[in-house]
Amino acid sequence: MRIAVIGTGYLGTTHAACLAELGHEVLGLDVSADKVAKLESGEVPFYEPGLERVLRRNLAAGTLRFTSDYGEAARFAQTYFLTVGTPQKKGEYAADLGFVDAAIDTLAPLLTSPAVIFGKSTVPVGTAARLGTRARALAPAGDDVDVAWNPEFLREGYAVNDTVHPDRIVIGVDRDRPGRAVAVAREIYADPIDQEIPFLVTDLATAELVKSSANAFLATKISFINAIAEVCEVTGADVTVLADAIGYDARIGRRFLSAGAGFGGGCLPKDIRAFMARAGELGANEALTFLREVDNINMRRRTRLVELAREACGSFLGARVAVLGAAFKPDSDDVRDSPALNVAGQIQLQGAAVNVYDPKAMDNSRALFPTLSYTTSAAEACEGADVVLLLTEWQEFRELEPSDLGAVVRGKWIIDGRNCLDPRQWRDSGWTYRGLGRP
Structure with missing residues (x-):
């Protein structure tokens, strides 16, 4: 198929390259000419393992290219993926849909023949139906334009x-006018479907809520174990052993049950806030009030790490602090809402000299x-450091x-913000080891 992907940030670049890898002809579109030029030259503007190889292979094969011209995209394809950003509004919890609306307002007037637009961006429930109505009103093709959510x-x-x-493919369609979207999606994802990957067809609202609910659940699971870590710290219990023990229960599972500095990045924090905001707009504000505490627990872990560092130094004035890790997670250079950088910044503001190292970020x-x-x-x-904080669990740090x-620090204090080191090994070597939720 000939497919245009609108927006070449993290999601769009990855999706465009991988659609080409699945055998389609793909045109990536972005309003930034500089970003388009970098991608055309085979340069991925962020770190994602394996992506640059896929990008360059498909550029060389001629199955992938990039443009900043909406007109070219409209002439090239009849199937579109919307992958633009939905950041948090400044000063509010709600999502900023300006980029999504602008993409529809620019593309739709150029659609003169039947087209399917698949939204992939994380949006508040109700957005897809609104965009579908808007696209059909603006497009010369009118009712032959379908907006679905993937x-x-x-x-x-x-x-x-x-x-x-x-692990699953979700396609949300307008139940009153399902159109061609499901058939087109089955053709796009023919290879994964042949591998018996679950293919779920839902209404638009359910598809939007699947993503928001998944992120809310993962954030809740992380904050749950971090809340338990707070209890462990005042009782002398070990949250890592506790997590192992409850994780054997198949109903609970061990993944996302690691206590530490908490979650960050460009998705979970802003998405759970937008979910709360949208629930309030719809009159279901009490349904998601627990997410406010999920967010609060997450932020408290950062404060706790600053407190532990201050305890190690006595005072931050004149102290030297080493921070290992800046990305919000390993194997990424994403520092959006990163716990590691947030903690480093707080410590510096309180008077310490802070040295940061991260392999990619x-x-x-x-x-x-x-x-x-x-x-x-x-x-x-770590040269001359009074305390070392490990805040992103890169393999080289583990x-x-x-x-x-030991030979370069001034004080043998290490704070394991991801509980990924062996406390006994470090203590036996003369270090004071502190982990979150560990005795």
Whole structure:
């Protein structure tokens, strides 16, 4: 099929490259000419394992290219994926749908023949139906334009596999006018469907809520174990052993049940806030009030890490603090709402000199927090440090030995913000080890 993907951020670039990998001809569109030029040259503007290889392979094969011209996209394709951003509104919890609305308002007037638009962006429930009405009103093709919703479930660090081999495919269609969307989706995703990947057809509202609900559940699970970690800290219990024990229950499971610095990134924080805001707009404000506490617990973990660092230093004035990790998770350079950078910034504001090291996220970190000091290795970050904070569980940090840092630090304090080190190993080597929710 000939498919246009509108928006080439993290989601759009990944989706465009992987659709080409699935055998389709794909045109990625973005209003940023600079971004288009980079992608055309085979440069991925963010770190995602395996994506650059897929991008370059399909550029070379001629099955993938990029443009900033909506007219070219309308002439090229009859199937479109909407992958633009839906950030949190400034000063509000609600999602900013300006980019989504602009994409529809620009594309729809160019649609002179039957077309299917699949939304993939995470949007408040009710958005898809509104966009469908708007697109049909603006398009010369009128009622021959279908808007369906195909929510994304990508995990940063695993996005290529999650697109080519998803764990489920959800297609939401207007129950009063299902149109061609389901048939088109089955053709697009023929390979995954042949692999017996579940293919679920729902109404528009359900498809929108699937994504919001999935993110809310994952955030709740993370904050639940972090709340239990708070109890463990005052009782002397070990949250890591506790999580293992309850995780054996198949109804609970161990994934996303690791206590630590909490969640961040460009999805979970803003999506659960937008979900709360939309529920309030619809008159169901009491249904999701628990998510406010989920958010509060998450932010408290960051405050707790700052408190532990201050305890180690005595006072931040004149102290040197090493922060290992800046991305919100390993195998990513995404620093949006990163717990690691948030903690580093708070500590610096309270008077400490903070050195940060991350294997992939240094450039993005400098752009967001230019006043922090950045180094080229873990050892360099730890030179003269009074305390070391491990805040992103990169494999190279998980494999650190106490002797790797012992000779360069000023004080042998390590705060394991991801509970990924062996406390006994570090304590036996003369370090004071502190983990979240661990004795």
